[in-house]
Amino acid sequence: MDDIVRQALAKWPNVPSCTGWLMLDRRGNWRMRDEAAQASGSPGTPIRHEALLGFINRNYDVDEHGQWFFQNGPQRVYVELGYTPWVVRLSANAGGALALQDQAGGAFEPAAVFVDEEGGILFADGSAQPRVAVLHDHDLDVFSEHATLTDDAMSGEFRWNDQLTLPLQAVRRGDVAGRFRFVPSPAAASA
CATH class of the missing domain: 3.10.540 (duf1285 like fold)
Incomplete structure (x- = not known):
């Protein structure tokens, strides 16, 4: 502040x-x-x-x-x-390393990834009270290049750089506020 x-x-x-x-x-x-x-x-x-x-x-x-x-x-x-209280942009540099940045310009380190019934992608960080951020819809192509999805697109996995593979978890949009x-x-x- x-x-x-x-x-x-x-x-x-x-x-x-x-x-x-x-x-x-x-x-x-x-x-x-x-x-x-x-x-x-x-x-x-x-x-x-x-x-x-x-x-x-x-x-x-x-x-x-x-x-x-x-x-x-x-x-x-x-x-x-x-x-959600945070909106993130996903980018990949020339070497393929991914970065998430929130609307305030801060780095966002994902610990979990979710997909809602409308195809929205959400990330949660690993803090004690996890911050949740929706992925800007212009970055869905970048996301899909690093994700493997099932036919219904409600499960799969997301590869966060070479360090972490996060399972894609289904969440109902109406449940996001209560859950987080x-x-x-x-x-x-x-x-």
Whole structure:
């Protein structure tokens, strides 16, 4: 968290939080959701300002209830999640080594890989409370080059560099939030 945010929290500790105004979409884009977007259920307008994106990413965290938020100075802005709290991009360098990077620019080391009934690929890391990230759909070709799938595409294995072969596990999209203990819509949870 930025020092300026910590200072603002100390100076104004009781600023009410807000919900519904910020979304992380299925492709890892941060979106502003004005009242019209919230009322219509649309994802909102993508944020393109690099400094603002950096500020959001540095001050993105989770509370004790599994609700993800952006700490905007003294105000906590709860985030609507398009799917998971993290979205990763998968790339391979010229030598074939794979790398996963989350929407905040951090490295993501997979410990498990899942496929949902819609063909979405999810990775979980090996932390005590595993982070879960959906793979950006533009990277499905890279994924398939390193995976062996059964005919129904709901099982198989994924080869993570030459170090690890991860079994592909089936998961229902509707079960992901509960399994990984996050709230996809804090606005709905607080209503």
